[in-house]
Amino acid sequence: xxxxxxxxxxxxxxxxxISILNCDYTNSMFDYFLWYKKYPAEGPTFLxxxxxxxxxxxxxxxxxxxxxxxxxxxxxxxxxxxxxSAVYFCAASGAGNQFYFGTGTSxxxxx
Amino acid sequence: KAGVTQTPRYxxxxxxxxVTLSCSPIxxxxxxxxxxxxxxxxxxFLFEYFSETQRNKGNFPGRFSGRQFSNSRSEMNVxxxxxxxxxxxxxxxxxxxxxxYNEQFFxxxxxxxxx
Numbered sequence: 001x002x003x004x005x006x007x008x009x010x011x012x013x014x015x016x017x018i019s020i021l022n023c024d025y026t027n028s029m030f031d032y033f034l035w036y037k038k039y040p041a042e043g044p045t046f047l048x049x050x051x052x053x054x055x056x057x058x059x060x061x062x063x064x065x066x067x068x069x070x071x072x073x074x075x076x077x078x079x080x081x082x083x084x085s086a087v088y089f090c091a092a093s094g095a096g097n098q099f100y101f102g103t104g105t106s107x108x109x110x111x
Numbered sequence: 112k113a114g115v116t117q118t119p120r121y122x123x124x125x126x127x128x129x130v131t132l133s134c135s136p137i138x139x140x141x142x143x144x145x146x147x148x149x150x151x152x153x154x155x156f157l158f159e160y161f162s163e164t165q166r167n168k169g170n171f172p173g174r175f176s177g178r179q180f181s182n183s184r185s186e187m188n189v190x191x192x193x194x195x196x197x198x199x200x201x202x203x204x205x206x207x208x209x210x211x212y213n214e215q216f217f218x219x220x221x222x223x224x225x226x
Contacts, residue, residue: 006153034214043115043201043217044154089154098167099144099215103153 003027004092006102014110019077021105023090026071030092030100035064035075038087038104047088048075080109113138115204115218123224129190132221136183136204142166143185144215145177148199157200160185161207189223197225 005024013019021035031052036044050057050064050073057064063076077084087104116135124130136143144167145157156169160179179185183204189196199222203215 002153004153036217041219043203043219046214046216049214091154098156098159098169100156101146101154103151 002103003030004090004100004102006088006090006105008105009103010106010108012108012110013080015082016079019075019080019084019107019109021075021077021088021090021107023073023075023102024071025073025092025100027092027094027100028071029094032093033064033066033073034091034093034099035062036089036091036101037084038089044089077107080107082109082111085109115202115216117200117202117218117221119221120219121222121224123226124192125226126192126194128192129188130192130223132187132189132200132202132223134185134187134202134204134218136185136202137216140204140206140216141183142205142207142213143179143183144203144205145185145187146201146203147171148201148220149197154201157187192225194225197223199223 034049035047038044048059048062066073087106089104091099091101093099118133142161144159146154159167163179174190177187199220201220203217205213205215
């Protein structure tokens with residue numbers, strides 16, 4: 001049972017434009033959410049997180065939005081750069097330290 | 112500070128064999144989690160160890176087991192390998208300070224191929 005879903009397996013965006021990656025979750029007990037970026041042959045690297053007490057968290061070009069009522073979060077990358085091309089995973093956690101990951105969205109930023 | 116290391120990076124086994132993968136967490140990190148990544152399935156949680164105790168376990172058969180040593184290094188074992196066990200196995204460590212959520216730091220993974 002996939003508790004965290006990323007329904008778009010891939011996304012292509014022009015350099016300089018906004019990239020929006022979406023993630024949905026089913027478990028209302030989740031209260032901490034993270035985005036990871038993964039390049040081929042490397043492990044995922046942490047990008048940005050948000051706790052359920054917030055609805056937005058910003059770090060440079062990256063902003064994560066959380067809509068608790070819709071059980072939805074999104075990652076905005078503005079402006080997108082070719083180096084952002086990677087697979088992005090969203091993850092969620094409730095009590096304890098177990099994280100549930102989505103299936104990933106492959107982002108391609110076209111120069 | 113050195114990152115999470117995993118050995119070996121690549122492994123080829125045949126059906127029915129067993130395999131042991133190793134993970135060394137970031138110095139000072141006491142929690143180690145293991146994940147299986149397959150195409151289309153994302154990262155599937157296997158188990159998490161903290162202070163040599165298994166704290167959480169995912170929905171995998173008993174052929175998948177693990178342990179953690181007193182220096183926080185962890186090993187994962189898969190017995191009676193099946194073709195479907197071919198995957199990238201990722202290890203992640205976190206600090207796990209009390210009461211706070213922790214980001215996980217991932218190693219590069221071990222690519223297991225079962226023939």
